[in-house]
Amino acid sequence: MMNPEIESSPGNGRFLSTLQQIWRSISVPLTAVLLAALIGAILLIASGASPLEAYAALFKGSFGNAQAIGRTLEKATPLIFSGLAVAFAFKAGLFNIGAQGQLLFGAIVAAFLGFSIEGLPAIIHAPLALIGGAAAGALYGAIPGALRTYTGAHEVITTIMLNYIAINITDYLADGPWKDMTPGNIVARTPKILPSAEIPYIGNVPVGFILSVLAAVVVWWLLWHTTIGYEIRTVGLNSHAAHYAGMRVAWTVILTMALSGLLAGLGGAVETQGVVGRYQPGFNIALGFDGITIALLGKTHPFGVIPAALLVGAMKAGSSQMQFSAGVAKEITDVIQALILFFVAADVIVRWIIRMRASDGDQVTFSSNWGQS
Amino acid sequence: MSDASKTIVLEARGITKRFPGVLANDRVDLTLHKGEILALLGENGAGKSTLMNMLYGLYHPDEGEIWIKGEKVALKNPRDAIDRGIGMVHQHFQLVPVMTVAENVMLGSEVTRGAGYLDVREAERQVRKLSQQYGLEVDPTAVVEDLPVGTQQRVEIIKALYRHADVLILDEPTAVLTPQEAQELFRIMRDLTNQGVSIIFITHKLKEVLAVSDRIGVLRAGQYVGTADPKTATEASLAEMMVGRKVILQVEKAPAQPGEAVLQVKSLYVKDDRGQTAVAGIDLTVHAGEILGIAGVQGNGQRELVEALTGIRPIEEGQVTIAGQDSTHFTPRKNTELGVAHIPEDREKHGLVMAYSLADNMVLNNYYQKPYASGIVMHNDAIYAHGVQLVEQFDVRTPSVMTPASNLSGGNKQKVIVAREFSRPTKLLIAAQPTRGIDVGSIEFIHKQIVAQRDEGVAVLLVSAELDEVLGLADRVAVMFDGRIVKTLPITEATRERVGLLMAGSEA
Ligand SMILES: Nc1ncnc2c1ncn2[C@@H]1O[C@H](COP(=O)(O)OP(=O)(O)OP(=O)(O)O)[C@@H](O)[C@H]1O
Ligand SMILES: [Mg+2]
Numbered sequence: 001m002m003n004p005e006i007e008s009s010p011g012n013g014r015f016l017s018t019l020q021q022i023w024r025s026i027s028v029p030l031t032a033v034l035l036a037a038l039i040g041a042i043l044l045i046a047s048g049a050s051p052l053e054a055y056a057a058l059f060k061g062s063f064g065n066a067q068a069i070g071r072t073l074e075k076a077t078p079l080i081f082s083g084l085a086v087a088f089a090f091k092a093g094l095f096n097i098g099a100q101g102q103l104l105f106g107a108i109v110a111a112f113l114g115f116s117i118e119g120l121p122a123i124i125h126a127p128l129a130l131i132g133g134a135a136a137g138a139l140y141g142a143i144p145g146a147l148r149t150y151t152g153a154h155e156v157i158t159t160i161m162l163n164y165i166a167i168n169i170t171d172y173l174a175d176g177p178w179k180d181m182t183p184g185n186i187v188a189r190t191p192k193i194l195p196s197a198e199i200p201y202i203g204n205v206p207v208g209f210i211l212s213v214l215a216a217v218v219v220w221w222l223l224w225h226t227t228i229g230y231e232i233r234t235v236g237l238n239s240h241a242a243h244y245a246g247m248r249v250a251w252t253v254i255l256t257m258a259l260s261g262l263l264a265g266l267g268g269a270v271e272t273q274g275v276v277g278r279y280q281p282g283f284n285i286a287l288g289f290d291g292i293t294i295a296l297l298g299k300t301h302p303f304g305v306i307p308a309a310l311l312v313g314a315m316k317a318g319s320s321q322m323q324f325s326a327g328v329a330k331e332i333t334d335v336i337q338a339l340i341l342f343f344v345a346a347d348v349i350v351r352w353i354i355r356m357r358a359s360d361g362d363q364v365t366f367s368s369n370w371g372q373s
Numbered sequence: 374m375s376d377a378s379k380t381i382v383l384e385a386r387g388i389t390k391r392f393p394g395v396l397a398n399d400r401v402d403l404t405l406h407k408g409e410i411l412a413l414l415g416e417n418g419a420g421k422s423t424l425m426n427m428l429y430g431l432y433h434p435d436e437g438e439i440w441i442k443g444e445k446v447a448l449k450n451p452r453d454a455i456d457r458g459i460g461m462v463h464q465h466f467q468l469v470p471v472m473t474v475a476e477n478v479m480l481g482s483e484v485t486r487g488a489g490y491l492d493v494r495e496a497e498r499q500v501r502k503l504s505q506q507y508g509l510e511v512d513p514t515a516v517v518e519d520l521p522v523g524t525q526q527r528v529e530i531i532k533a534l535y536r537h538a539d540v541l542i543l544d545e546p547t548a549v550l551t552p553q554e555a556q557e558l559f560r561i562m563r564d565l566t567n568q569g570v571s572i573i574f575i576t577h578k579l580k581e582v583l584a585v586s587d588r589i590g591v592l593r594a595g596q597y598v599g600t601a602d603p604k605t606a607t608e609a610s611l612a613e614m615m616v617g618r619k620v621i622l623q624v625e626k627a628p629a630q631p632g633e634a635v636l637q638v639k640s641l642y643v644k645d646d647r648g649q650t651a652v653a654g655i656d657l658t659v660h661a662g663e664i665l666g667i668a669g670v671q672g673n674g675q676r677e678l679v680e681a682l683t684g685i686r687p688i689e690e691g692q693v694t695i696a697g698q699d700s701t702h703f704t705p706r707k708n709t710e711l712g713v714a715h716i717p718e719d720r721e722k723h724g725l726v727m728a729y730s731l732a733d734n735m736v737l738n739n740y741y742q743k744p745y746a747s748g749i750v751m752h753n754d755a756i757y758a759h760g761v762q763l764v765e766q767f768d769v770r771t772p773s774v775m776t777p778a779s780n781l782s783g784g785n786k787q788k789v790i791v792a793r794e795f796s797r798p799t800k801l802l803i804a805a806q807p808t809r810g811i812d813v814g815s816i817e818f819i820h821k822q823i824v825a826q827r828d829e830g831v832a833v834l835l836v837s838a839e840l841d842e843v844l845g846l847a848d849r850v851a852v853m854f855d856g857r858i859v860k861t862l863p864i865t866e867a868t869r870e871r872v873g874l875l876m877a878g879s880e881a
Binding site: 225226227228229230233234237238240241243244245246247248 | 683684685704705706707708709715717722723724725726727728729733737738740741746749750751753
């Protein structure tokens with residue numbers, strides 16, 4: 001460790017402080033994950049299983065071989081999208097609980113475009129379905145944005161309600177007009193999408209995963225390298241200043257919610273076209289909600305979302321293996337995931353445990369009011 | 374002062390505090406005697422607030438010792454400081470607006486009866502007792518958000534006294550007060566010291582320092598550079614001690630050469646946040662090359678007037694013309710593009726995004742224009758270069774332009790806004806409290822800049838609660854009272870007495 005005091009070159013100093021910054025921002029999520037794993041271990045012991053064995057199986061099932069890694073990437077893909085959706089809205093100070101509903105619309109519209117349009121080459125059909133899904137998510141996301149702007153209704157409330165509406169509408173479509181009429185089918189689901197609408201794999205790597213990483217890069221670029229991102233972040237940090245500076249605060253809120261919905265909708269479309277192959281109620285149920293955990297675990301940064309989604313994706317991918325070879329109920333991974341969310345949200349507890357006091361310069365919440373002049 | 378009052382109640386010995394890239398306090402020694410008012414002076418960024426925050430347990434010294442009443446202490450948090458009798462009133466009050474005075478006062482050390490039943494009555498009784506004892510007039514049952522700023526500050530003081538503070542730290546308490554409220558505060562401070570309370574008082578207003586303090590300490594660039602005696606010191610000598618050079622306290626300017634009218638306001642009506650009419654039929658004109666100063670006790674509609682002219686607040690009735698265009702219903706963006714620069718009254722609320730770097734803050738209203746952006750793509754290097762240039766030009770004290778605005782001292786935050794608003798080609802400059810919280814040296818600089826703008830043909834509308842500032846800068850003075858302009862005087866006829874009377878609503 002170099003001593004920053006002696007450090008004379010500004011370049012080096014900046015590098016060092018960047019490292020420190022990175023450490024500051026990942027230490028809490030990292031500890032949260034470890035704590036959750038620890039409590040998970042206690043639960044495993046209490047239920048008579050060996051935590052070592054269980055975690056080893058979990059790891060093997062998620063990263064043990066190329067196939068397992070492919071499965072992890074596949075599980076992480078929609079989570080990256082929904083995590084990005086939540087994180088993105090967060091930058092404008094908006095809490096989008098509605099990623100689930102937006103994702104459902106993305107999934108079902110992609111399915112509809114995937115099974116109903118015939119005779120297109122894959123190079124057109126697959127992107128078309130993706131775009132349709134994204135647009136559906138965007139429209140559905142814009143609704144709470146507009147409600148917030150024009151009626152003042154808080155987006156947390158409206159997005160929760162819109163989730164229910166989305167579930168019921170998609171259920172109806174999958175059991176009604178868009179139902180799979182193959183003889184013998186009795187469940188609510190759409191027909192299978194045509195092969196031309198499918199998103200393929202390259203080896204074990206789902207192309208959807210590559211798209212999700214690209215989406216993260218685009219979100220990062222949009223937020224920190226464009227005027228739109230500058231406006232979004234300004235509105236999120238100080239909407240009075242945004243108004244003073246001549247930004248259209250109302251428009252920015254709607255746009256942000258629409259883009260957030262677009263990301264969630266893309267997640268749904270990718271899931272339909274890359275994994276499920278059709279829309280079927282119940283198949284996408286937690287993906288949007290998990291986005292909240294992932295965004296928080298990833299510190300609402302687009303590049304933080306990727307490792308966070310990979311972690312949760314790995315738990316989903318490895319849980320069957322764990323159940324199979326360690327005889328542990330799959331649901332333990334849900335418990336661990338919930339614990340992670342708990343510790344990330346209650347980061348004061350984590351900070352206390354790792355004795356990381358916010359250093360004097362850091363007390364933003366304090367010092368924004370205390371003795372600044 | 375009698376001998377008994379020579380007891381030292383609070384002492385800082387060799388305090389050093391570093392922030393990344395900043396030596397905020399450099400081996401500072403400071404003593405506070407019982408029953409005295411110690412004024413602490415220093416340029417923006419000299420380290421005054423930092424030192425006080427350490428005495429209050431908010432920050433922790435890197436080196437040095439703090440002694441309270443003869444005992445060496447390690448203050449972990451404000452609780453520790455409060456337990457030892459230290460109270461601090463920050464410039465931004467820490468009150469819950471929707472709660473009553475008594476509820477605010479007991480917040481954190483609630484009076485309870487039985488199994489946690491909140492005894493508000495008892496708290497009210499104690500507040501009443503304290504306000505009687507120290508002459509701090511306030512109604513314990515009033516809701517805080519309904520109270521004027523000066524009264525809210527009194528609530529803060531009562532809060533400290535309620536926790537048995539006998540050392541009070543007041544960080545720029547008068548920056549937001551009207552002159553009358555400030556006088557009232559000084560009386561209260563005297564009452565308090567007469568009853569044994571000791572006070573550290575930070576301000577940039579040298580007149581106040583000379584009027585109320587028993588002793589004056591000066592910080593410069595983090596170091597304690599000396600003590601002055603208010604009986605022998607003068608404004609000029611104090612200014613020189615702070616800045617390290619002679620400061621011209623009087624603005625130097627040639628008579629104005631007014632040109633065509635740039636801002637024309639006709640029977641303007643504007644409502645305040647509660648829907649009450651705050652601006653009730655104002656007509657005014659500002660010409661190119663002149664400074665129109667608006668004098669008036671705060672709260673007589675000045676804020677609403679400025680916000681309406683800049684497009685932040687809707688206009689109910691009337692007409693505004695800027696540079697020949699009807700701008701009555703212009704958005705802030707359109708006004709900016711028309712050539713309006715606006716130094717807002719509330720720098721924390723409107724002027725800055727605290728989490729943004731200085732560089733980002735300095736393009737807050739033209740970030741989308743060349744050279745900072747082409748289309749939607751922003752050019753961060755151009756923004757950086759612009760920041761570097763303004764920091765240099767306006768002498769903003771900061772380790773770098775990438776430092777978040779929240780890390781700057783109060784006065785340096787203000788300089789960032791001023792720098793930004795002076796960096797665009799401008800036809801009309803609307804400056805509300807442009808030098809609030811700024812040290813004398815920088816006031817001199819900003820005043821010079823305002824006059825230079827005027828001389829280049831900019832129309833300047835100056836709104837200030839400092840009568841001295843208005844009288845020193847303006848070419849014409851308009852006095853605002855109760856939402857109206859009661860009189861407009863050429864500067865030659867605007868004597869302190871006459872304007873003072875008009876501000877109070879007397880004389881026609
Ligand atoms: N939380 C912080 N993080 C980093 N630097 C800080 C922080 N607080 C203050 N500083 C720096 O420490 C120095 C001293 O600041 P301080 O607020 O004590 O000045 P001040 O004397 O109160 O000035 P002013 O009169 O403008 O209020 C400044 O250079 C400031 O930028
Ligand atoms: Mg200060």
